[in-house]
Amino acid sequence: MAIAERWRRILAQQGAELWIRRLRDYLKGDLSDLSAAEAEDVAKIANQFVLDSRGALYYLSRAKPNRPRDQAEMLRLVVPRSLQADLLHLSHEDFQGAHQGITRTFERLRREYYWPGMYADVERFVKECVDCVTAKGAPPNPWPSPGNILATRPFEAVSMDFVTHLPKSDRGNVFLLLFQCMFSGFVICKPMSSTTAQEVAEAYMDRVFQRFGASEMIRHDRDPRFMSEVFAKFREMLGSRQRDTLAYRPQANGQQERSVQTVIRAVRAYVAEPDQSDWDDQVEKLM
Known part of the structure; x- marks a missing residue:
């Protein structure tokens, strides 16, 4: 899919989802389709989002004391529901996704994308992955072993x-x-x-x-x-x-x-x- 076509699809699907469309309109200063109550609700969260030059909506990750990793990932594309399944599949099932677990799949997604409830969706998707269920088998024995060697420097x-x-x-x-x-x-x-x-x-x-x-x-x-x-x-x-x-x-x-x-x-x-x-x-x- 060409880049221009991909962005056309993203913008169209963002516009088709009501809460995203309202945010985009609010950030553009277009309140004509919003009631006073709707505008008030949107205003409460609007400072967490920005528009790029194409009009695409991004979530603005702000650095938090307990989440320093957010400093390096300020803008995350807001993904409408219609595109979430595709991204879950790509992030978990393509070769670089490599059928990793819930945390790694989630961290891979959250570096670039945002939608409400993302972690719960990743958790459900990974747990229902047929390939993972058949390939992973039973988890390893979690108990520690007395045979471990304690190294004091790299590659000792x-x-x-x-x-x-x-x-x-x-x-x-x-x-x-x-x-x-x-x-x-x-x-x-x-x-x-x-x-x-x-x-x-x-x-x-x-x-x-x-x-x-x-x-x-x-x-x-x-x-x-x-x-x-x-x-x-x-x-x-x-x-x-x-x-x-x-x-x-x-x-x-x-x-x-x-x-x-x-x-x-x-x-x-x-x-x-x-x-x-x-x-x-x-x-x-x-x-």
Whole structure:
């Protein structure tokens, strides 16, 4: 849809919704269609809205002491009811939306758009999303694990894991290797077509060591690919020491498990969709 046509549609749909039309008329100084009582009601909220040069209505977010994020998002387009379903779908279900949860979907929407009751609408939409219900399954065990490692600086300790059984990309990748800083939670990912010890070592060299230096500790999940002699020698060369998770359990490394689940949920939700074979180009946007 061309930009001019998109704005024509937005303006037309704003004008078709009574409360928005009254606000636009009031802000233009046109009170001819408003009764005294209606004008009084509109005046109570008019200072929260502005018109742009096209006549489109925007909500004016003012910075609040407990919401400093509003300082960076002053104008949010007012969305009439007729267009809300489209935006909910795009914000939650396109690849960058990635079928995220209620809070992330809401925050993505509220950066640019406004309508009354937005959070409740997002909550209902996400809870009723069929793809999310089938892809997410049961939530992970929320209890903490005794196996966590406390890092004191960025990339002092790195946790590694694989996401497997991903749809084959145009480049032939079917695995995703994750490196997570256990101090900051920062995640680096590397799509891969195979998972030999040599390739894992090279990925660590390229994505972590050359950017942040050697980690003092590398944590894994007792997977044999991390136990190979080649990778063990590589860790030894960097001065890293090996530590297994304690009596492996799915939540043994809480941060890493949540990151893995985020990627799995996002990609699984798109396995059945067409034209998703470029997931390895897009996956960093999911982290």
